[in-house]
Amino acid sequence: xxxxxxxxxxxxxxxxxxxxxxxxxxxxxxxxxxxxxxxxxxxxxxxxxxxxxxxxxxxxxxxxxxxxxxxxxxxxxxxxxxxxxxxxxxxxxxxxxxxxxxxxxxxxxxxxxxxxxxxxxxxxxxxxxxxxxxxxxxxxxxxxxxxxxxxxxxxxxxxxxxxxxxxxxxxxxxxxxxxxxxxxxxxxxxxxxxxxxxxxxxxxxxxxxxxxxxxxxxxxxxxxxxxxxxxxxxxxxxxxxxxxxxxxxxxxxxxxxxxxxxxxxxxxxxxxxxxxxxxxxxxxxxxxxxxxxxxxxxxxxxxxxxxxxxxxxxxxxxxxxxxxxxxxxxxxxxxxxxxxxxxxxxxxxxxxxxxxxxxxxxxxxxxxxxxxxxxxxxxxxxxxxxxxxxxxxxxxxxxxxxxxxxxxxxxxxxxxxxxxxxxxxxxxxxxxxxxxxxxxxxxxxxxxxxxxxxxxxxxxxxxxxxxxxxxxxxxxxxxxxxxxxxxxxxxxxxxxxxxxxxxxxxxxxxxxxxxxxxxxxxxxxxxxxxxxxxxxxxxxxxxxxxxxxxxxxxxxxxxxxxxxxxxxxxxxxxxxxxxxxxxxxxxxxxxxxxxxxxxxxxxxxxxxxxxxxxxxxxxxxxxxxxxxxxxxxxxxxxxxxxxxxxxxxxxxxxxxxxxxxxxxxxxxxxxxxxxxxxxxxxxxxxxxxxxxxxxxxxxxxxx
Amino acid sequence: xxxxxxxxxxxxxxxxxxxxxxxxxxxxxxxxxxxxxxxxxxxxxxxxxxxxxxxxxxxxxxxxxxxxxxxxxxxxxxxxxxxxxxxxxxxxxxxxxxxxxxxxxxxxxxxxxxxxxxxxxxxxxxxxxxxxxxxxxxxxxxxxxxxxxxxxxxxxxxxxxxxxxxxxxxxxxxxxxxxxxxxxxxx
Numbered sequence: 001x002x003x004x005x006x007x008x009x010x011x012x013x014x015x016x017x018x019x020x021x022x023x024x025x026x027x028x029x030x031x032x033x034x035x036x037x038x039x040x041x042x043x044x045x046x047x048x049x050x051x052x053x054x055x056x057x058x059x060x061x062x063x064x065x066x067x068x069x070x071x072x073x074x075x076x077x078x079x080x081x082x083x084x085x086x087x088x089x090x091x092x093x094x095x096x097x098x099x100x101x102x103x104x105x106x107x108x109x110x111x112x113x114x115x116x117x118x119x120x121x122x123x124x125x126x127x128x129x130x131x132x133x134x135x136x137x138x139x140x141x142x143x144x145x146x147x148x149x150x151x152x153x154x155x156x157x158x159x160x161x162x163x164x165x166x167x168x169x170x171x172x173x174x175x176x177x178x179x180x181x182x183x184x185x186x187x188x189x190x191x192x193x194x195x196x197x198x199x200x201x202x203x204x205x206x207x208x209x210x211x212x213x214x215x216x217x218x219x220x221x222x223x224x225x226x227x228x229x230x231x232x233x234x235x236x237x238x239x240x241x242x243x244x245x246x247x248x249x250x251x252x253x254x255x256x257x258x259x260x261x262x263x264x265x266x267x268x269x270x271x272x273x274x275x276x277x278x279x280x281x282x283x284x285x286x287x288x289x290x291x292x293x294x295x296x297x298x299x300x301x302x303x304x305x306x307x308x309x310x311x312x313x314x315x316x317x318x319x320x321x322x323x324x325x326x327x328x329x330x331x332x333x334x335x336x337x338x339x340x341x342x343x344x345x346x347x348x349x350x351x352x353x354x355x356x357x358x359x360x361x362x363x364x365x366x367x368x369x370x371x372x373x374x375x376x377x378x379x380x381x382x383x384x385x386x387x388x389x390x391x392x393x394x395x396x397x398x399x400x401x402x403x404x405x406x407x408x409x410x411x412x413x414x415x416x417x418x419x420x421x422x423x424x425x426x427x428x429x430x431x432x433x434x435x436x437x438x439x440x441x442x443x444x445x446x447x448x449x450x451x452x453x454x455x456x457x458x459x460x461x462x463x464x465x466x467x468x469x470x471x472x473x474x475x476x477x478x479x480x481x482x483x484x485x486x487x488x489x490x491x492x493x494x495x496x497x498x499x500x501x502x503x504x505x506x507x508x509x510x511x512x513x514x515x516x517x518x519x520x521x522x523x524x525x526x527x528x529x530x531x532x533x534x535x536x537x538x539x540x541x542x543x544x545x546x547x548x549x550x551x552x553x554x555x556x557x558x559x560x561x562x563x564x565x566x567x568x569x570x571x572x573x574x575x576x577x578x579x580x581x582x583x584x585x586x587x588x589x590x591x592x593x594x595x596x597x598x599x600x601x602x603x604x605x606x607x608x609x610x611x612x613x614x615x616x617x618x619x620x621x622x623x624x625x626x627x628x629x630x631x632x633x634x635x636x637x638x639x640x641x642x643x644x645x646x647x648x649x650x651x652x653x654x655x656x657x658x659x660x661x662x663x664x665x666x667x668x669x670x671x672x673x674x675x676x677x678x679x680x681x682x683x684x685x686x687x688x689x690x691x692x693x694x695x696x697x698x699x700x701x702x703x
Numbered sequence: 704x705x706x707x708x709x710x711x712x713x714x715x716x717x718x719x720x721x722x723x724x725x726x727x728x729x730x731x732x733x734x735x736x737x738x739x740x741x742x743x744x745x746x747x748x749x750x751x752x753x754x755x756x757x758x759x760x761x762x763x764x765x766x767x768x769x770x771x772x773x774x775x776x777x778x779x780x781x782x783x784x785x786x787x788x789x790x791x792x793x794x795x796x797x798x799x800x801x802x803x804x805x806x807x808x809x810x811x812x813x814x815x816x817x818x819x820x821x822x823x824x825x826x827x828x829x830x831x832x833x834x835x836x837x838x839x840x841x842x843x844x845x846x847x848x849x850x851x852x853x854x855x856x857x858x859x860x861x862x863x864x865x866x867x868x869x870x871x872x873x874x875x876x877x878x879x880x881x882x883x884x885x886x887x888x889x890x
Contacts, residue, residue: 069722070799073812075783076792079722112726129889279854283831284818284872285879287838289771289801289888297770298840305839308851671874675862 123147127551132290135554138511138570143547145515145574149522150543152256156249156529157536163245164533165218167236171227187449190457190601192216205369208472209376210465219468221531222461222602239604239614243593246530250586253526257575257582264572282307299559332402339397346393347419350386351426357382358430362455379430379466380473383423387520391416391513413512417577420520421584424470428527428588431466435459436596450597458602460531460592467528467535474521475542482553490557509558514550515574518543523581527588710734712750723799730795736890737794740765749791759787762794767888772837776817801888810886811876815869826867828852
């Protein structure tokens with residue numbers, strides 16, 4: 001017999017060529033090991049001394065045998081036998097080893113039972129599973145995002161309640177003293193309580209617009225006092241607490257978003273982010289084995305069919321685009337630039353509409369009754385209308401631009417994001433113009449108090465009211481669309497079978513548009529949190545209601561989208577868009593803290609020149625050593641070494657990342673080479689065995 | 704957690720817990736599901752290791768599997784006799800591999816076996832064509848099937864032998880973030 005390498009994997013290959021594993025031989029498929037080059041990788045041999053797989057050992061240095069058995073690809077009976085042998089081995093192992101093994105085993109059981117308990121507390125996990133099974137990963141990622149926002153808002157509310165709301169309630173009931181100061185009398189003139197007889201329906205209108213009985217309540221900034229309690233044992237500074245809570249709330253949200261982005265980004269980076277492997281990915285990993293029901297299965301199959309068709313079509317489009325003549329290319333680019341300008345023009349028109357609506361609304365703010373309510377909600381109506389109409393038109397424009405399908409989706413999304421966030425910015429800008437008289441604090445109306453005290457005796461409450469109205473209107477519109485558009489549409493499509501109804505078809509759950517709505521709602525809440533401290537609580541309730549409404553509409557009215565939204569990259573994209581919204585809100589907050597003079601008639605900052613100025617004031621009340629310490633941290637002798645150190649650490653991580661990247665590329669190349677080695681050796685073995693057989697035959701023929 | 708059950712001995716349950724990714728409660732629940740498929744065939748006492756096999760038709764009629772186009776291959780891969788008739792051991796093994804706690808390599812190994820229709824330890828073009836047709840319910844045209852098969856082999860075949868070996872398959876699975884969540888049956 002020719003000398004052959006003693007690798008067990010190749011031994012199996014040799015057995016295979018001897019005629020062992022023909023398909024007709026229907027013995028257990030699992031006992032026939034799939035031949036592999038690297039024998040120890042997944043199929044540890046039966047010698048019980050080396051039963052740990054390499055990666056398992058790396059993860060848990062001293063993990064006991066039970067974990068290894070479960071991860072091996074052996075039939076149950078064989079696993080039991082292996083386990084028995086291992087257990088018989090135990091007396092040979094030292095006492096310390098066996099104690100460690102028992103520890104890890106109990107720890108593992110504890111961890112699993114803990115996981116079971118935690119999953120009980122995890123919100124809506126069964127619902128999310130059902131949604132994922134029936135509608136796919138993209139829709140499920142929307143609901144996961146919604147759940148994340150609910151939890152974020154609720155925790156923020158707890159933060160605000162603990163540091164601002166509850167102390168305010170306590171101090172108000174205890175009637176702690178309020179700091180007074182002198183100032184121009186007109187600036188401090190603020191009468192939020194409605195005078196005289198209030199009609200009953202006014203209460204309802206006030207609920208919707210945040211005025212009247214709702215204005216002077218814990219809901220808005222104006223109700224909080226600037227109590228600064230200083231007992232011998234206990235001191236609490238409400239304005240400082242209010243400011244720090246707001247700042248910390250923003251930082252906390254940022255940390256949560258980045259932490260979540262980190263886990264999503266890891267997945268994106270691990271896959272290399274490239275589009276290589278798309279077809280094999282679709283063929284081998286897109287079938288959801290948890291898909292239940294005949295309808296869902298058919299849908300999933302149609303989905304996969306559609307995806308493959310889309311990919312093939314993209315390929316052919318790319319080929320066609322590359323084959324365009326120069327003249328055609330020029331025409332196409334010119335067309336694209338023109339359409340881009342058109343879409344910009346549409347967006348600017350929408351902005352002007354919102355601007356005009358806000359100005360008009362502020363003009364008519366004295367109107368009472370239903371008409372007054374309509375004028376109050378005019379900015380929200382304008383924003384919603386713009387956000388509805390402009391994307392539709394942009395979709396039509398995209399048809400002319402003729403990008404590849406995936407590029408079209410991304411371009412449409414970016415346009416929608418831009419439209420939504422900047423329309424909110426336009427609304428805020430309009431408000432700012434009116435509060436600060438176009439920024440000119442020396443003009444007629446703003447000279448006295450640095451803000452327009454006649455129209456806005458308490459401008460923070462006014463801004464808070466606008467945000468409150470936006471949030472409420474968003475929720476009402478969602479409910480109205482659900483009741484008035486989606487349910488009837490489904491009933492019409494289901495019960496009226498003519499061509500028009502079939503062409504319109506059932507509602508499709510468009511993930512991207514819904515996510516942008518969520519991001520918009522959350523941005524509004526962030527912008528308004530400084531002026532309306534209870535807004536996170538209202539938003540939590542709103543998002544919980546939205547979850548259930550969207551779930552209902554999903555299951556009753558919608559058919560799953562044929563066009564899929566990749567769930568792995570989409571989570572990351574949602575969080576990036578959320579970060580944009582956070583950025584906008586941060587800009588607003590920083591500007592309000594630092595630049596605009598707080599109202600003198602209301603609120604915890606009423607006698608400061610800016611909201612931030614409480615910090616230096618309280619700073620000088622700290623003890624001397626603390627001041628010295630904080631000065632030192634801010635000084636150059638601390639910050640420059642800190643900066644140098646962080647540069648060094650960053651360089652280290654960049655070097656580490658490049659080393660890992662290089663080793664990954666090296667291992668990939670090694671894998672390819674090993675494949676070729678294996679082929680070469682297999683051919684060698686075949687030729688040797690053939691020669692051996694020929695020799696045997698000729699020897700037999702001779703004898 | 705009283706030892707009120709008389710179906711298995713304590714050692715048997717321990718062995719099952721060590722050899723699968725299920726807890727004691729889940730193993731008993733799975734036994735109930737197994738027995739519900741054929742109460743007259745499956746005894747209530749497994750302490751004497753009875754040799755009971757449920758035919759493929761019963762396994763394939765489970766709600767979790769009955770709409771899955773690959774249910775026959777799944778049953779064949781996990782059954783002892785290779786024909787889809789499963790003992791309780793095979794049943795537990797199958798759902799253990801398909802549970803959410805099984806590691807990626809284990810799942811990839813069995814996924815490879817499932818998609819290898821002719822059991823030759825390689826996913827060749829015919830295997831791919833069969834997989835595609837099951838995935839899309841035979842809706843793709845001949846041309847499209849051929850193009851997609853070519854592209855898949857182009858992308859995933861590292862050793863250039865025109866078919867996918869286990870290593871090629873695993874190398875491709877490493878880059879698929881959704882695999883762990885899609886190769887998962889909740890029971």
